[in-house]
Amino acid sequence: MSDWSRRETPPVISAEFEVTNHESEPFTYAITFDALSGSGGVLENTEQTVPAVGPGQTVRRTVRLNGVPSGGKGRVRIAKVRRVPTAEAPAQSGPCPSSGVRLTADAGDAAMGLRVVGVRLTNCGTRVYRLNGFPLLQLLDEDRKPVKAVRILKGSGGIATVDDFDAPARPVVLNPGQTASTGLMWRNTNDASGTPVNVPYVRVRAKSGAKPIMITPELDLGTTGRLAVSPWKKDPAR
Numbered sequence: 001m002s003d004w005s006r007r008e009t010p011p012v013i014s015a016e017f018e019v020t021n022h023e024s025e026p027f028t029y030a031i032t033f034d035a036l037s038g039s040g041g042v043l044e045n046t047e048q049t050v051p052a053v054g055p056g057q058t059v060r061r062t063v064r065l066n067g068v069p070s071g072g073k074g075r076v077r078i079a080k081v082r083r084v085p086t087a088e089a090p091a092q093s094g095p096c097p098s099s100g101v102r103l104t105a106d107a108g109d110a111a112m113g114l115r116v117v118g119v120r121l122t123n124c125g126t127r128v129y130r131l132n133g134f135p136l137l138q139l140l141d142e143d144r145k146p147v148k149a150v151r152i153l154k155g156s157g158g159i160a161t162v163d164d165f166d167a168p169a170r171p172v173v174l175n176p177g178q179t180a181s182t183g184l185m186w187r188n189t190n191d192a193s194g195t196p197v198n199v200p201y202v203r204v205r206a207k208s209g210a211k212p213i214m215i216t217p218e219l220d221l222g223t224t225g226r227l228a229v230s231p232w233k234k235d236p237a238r
Contacts, residue, residue, distance in 0.1 A: 014064045015076035021053040026086040028052060030216065032079040035065035045079060052086045082200060084144075084214040100125025103206060105215040110188075114160050117184045117217040121206055121232070123174040131172040131207055131232040135182050138212075139219070139227070140201035147199050150221060153228045159185055162230075169231035179235040185228040186221050194223030206232075 013035045021027050028051045035044040044065045053059050065076065090104045091097050102124050108117035123129040134154050139147040151157075156165040162185060172180050190196055199219035203212045219227065 012064050012066055013074050013076060014062055016060065016062050017078070018058055018060045019050050019053055020058040021055055024055050026052050026054050027083045028086045028089040030082045030084075031063075032081075033063050033065060034077045034079045036075050036077055038074060043074070051089070082216045084201065084216070088203065088212050088214040090213055090215060096124035097211070099211045100127060101129055101206065101210075103204060103213040103215075105217055108217060113188050113222075115184075115186050115188060115220070116162065119182050119184065119204060119215070120179055120235075121174075121181070122179045123176055126176055128176075129174045131174070131180055133169045133207070134229055134231050136205040136208065136210075137184075137227075137229060138203040139199045140203060140214075141198075142200060144201055144214075147197065149197055149225060150199065151226050153226055155228065155230070156185065157226055157228045159187055159224075159226060159228045164233055165228060165230040167231060167233065170233075172232050172234045174234065178237075180232045181235055182232050183230045184217060184219070185230070186219060186226065187224050188220045188222045189224055190222040194225070196223055197221045197225065199227075 019029050028049065030047055030049050032045060032047045034042045037043055046065050048061065048063050050059055050061060063076065091102050092104055096102065100123065102122040104120055106118045108115060119135065137152055139150055141147050156162060165183065165185060174180055199221060200216055201214055202217055203214050205212050221227065
């Protein structure tokens with residue numbers, strides 16, 4: 001159900017929704033909503049996170065989107081749903097995880113078929129955190145099952161010349177409050193001889209033995225079958 005509030009400037013459309021977890025462990029949901037005009041055009045979109053929904057639990061929420069209604073009519077549609085085990089959900093804010101580090105991904109950059117997504121690790125704990133080399137990646141499909149038809153390349157792998165991807169891997173020492181970054185790079189290109197591969201989820205370990213974090217970079221790899229990863233690099237002091 002949805003309604004337009006004429007007292008808001010700009011107009012606002014709202015809708016009630018619910019999330020039910022049918023899994024056997026807690027999940028965190030990221031839901032993208034579109035506000036549609038009366039003719040079906042997308043006026044606005046937003047993402048709402050519903051954290052830590054327990055097994056068998058149903059959570060009800062309301063989403064609000066800005067938009068300009070056509071003739072005073074409009075509706076809300078669910079454009080995309082992503083869900084990750086709460087134990088592996090990125091901690092964007094709040095208390096520092098028990099691991100002592102916070103790992104998050106940015107919104108990415110796309111140009112001329114080339115995609116780059118940055119991944120940042122923040123030492124939010126009280127001890128020094130050490131990295132050396134590349135993060136460990138596992139690619140997962142819509143059902144969070146392993147995708148094996150993609151080569152993960154250390155460095156650019158010839159995909160494109162981008163700063164830092166072919167820099168030598170060096171030991172990184174992070175004091176509390178310091179950050180390091182890595183990146184994922186791929187091309188969305190297709191040819192007639194292959195099947196396009198889409199990878200919504202990537203399970204990331206900062207290093208061997210580290211706690212996994214599941215991010216949703218939406219890898220639209222086309223038929224290239226290659227994903228490049230850059231070595232960890234300490235960020236400049238801010």
